[in-house]
Structure formats: C-alpha cells, structure tokens
Amino acid sequence: MVRVGVLGLQGAVREHIRSIEASGAEGVIIKHKEQLDDIDGLILPGGESTTMRRLIDKYDFLEPLKQFGNSGKPIFGTCAGLILLASEIVGQEQAHLGLIDMKVERNAFGRQKDSFEVEIPIKGVADDFEAVFIRAPYIVEVGPNVEVIATYKDKIVAAQQGHYLCSAFHPELTDDHRLTGYFIKMIEEANQHVVMNEG
DSSP, X not given: OOEEEEEOSSSSHHHHHHHHHHTTSEEEEEOSGGGGGGOSEEEEOSSOHHHHHXXXXXXXXXXXXXXXXXXXXXXXXXXXXXXXHEEEETTOSOOSSOOEEEEEETTTTOSGGGOEEEEEEETTTEEEEEEEESSOOEEEEEOTTOEEEEEETTEEEXXXXXXXXXXXXXXXXXXXXXXXXXXXXXXXXXXXXXXXXXX
8 A cells, every 4th residue: 555644744734644545545644754764655735834844944854855755756745835845936045845846926825814715627637626725825937847737817726747746725625535646646656667667
C-alpha cells in the first residue's frame, strides 16, 4: 500500500489523512524529518505559509524536503503548500522550497471572509470538482515545464510539473477525493518508475 505523508507542523492535517485513506492509501502525519525516509509521497497542507516556513526552519525540514522532492518522490502542495513549492513569491525576496517553476501571489482571493466554494474543471481529474478557496493564493505565471491543470476566472489555481502537484484550493475539505486520488496515482507511477530503474 502506498504511504502518503502529510507535513504535520500546521494546517489541515487530519482532513488530508482522511482523504488519503478514503483514496485507498495509508496516511502518515510527518512531524520529524527522519519520517520522510518511510513514505512514498508528501502533502504540504494549507495553513499560513510564513508560520509553516518558521516551523520548517525550527525543525530543520528545509533541506530534507528539497532532497525528498529532488529524489523524484511526488509532493502535493495545497494553498499554503503551493506557496512553499513556488520558485517566486510576489512581494517576497526569497522563495521557500523553490521546486515548481512558478510565480505566486499570496492571499490573492481576499481575506478569510472572502472564502468561497465553486465547481471547476481540473484537467485529467474531474469536470466538476468542488473547490474550496480560503484566503487562497493564485499562480501568476508558470515556466515552460509546468502544466496548468485548472483556472478560475482566468487565474491559474492548479498546476503540475513532473512529480510536483499544487492547488490554490483545499481538496481535503469536501468528500470529493478525486484530486487526492490523482496524486496517489502519481505516487504509484513514480514507484513503478523506481522499480523499473532498479530492475
């Protein structure tokens, strides 16, 4: 069974675990960097990106997270997790993990009270995905190797670059587990690739 970690420093951790388990995989809350060795893929959940970065630094996660991604293991960032993955953040000198070639704008859809739900199509996932936006960022622009998989009002809200996936919305807050399931398929494919290379 595929083991999917959820970075458990802050944010909607339990909801992601529920979605992972509903998709037929094992969910593991990651609180120590050593646990990264025991999982096949990782979700960086929503929360507050500057707080998450502070905790990532405090618990010495920054380089291990980069190494995890660079080793070919899939990472899925939602909301604040998307910001952590970006190579450029509007109004900020430095990015965090810099694993996806994209520029993002924080809190682009307004404050907490401006949260909303809307059905959007996600390429390769669903025509009618119920997306929950809470103080959501959006992607301003992407590099040539990044595939845009969802937009809302002409703004990019989900993208994929190889084994990296990100969404500006929270897929874990409804009972629609298709995007989590899509990520688990990405992990299964990455695992097969490793087995083939080793074989």
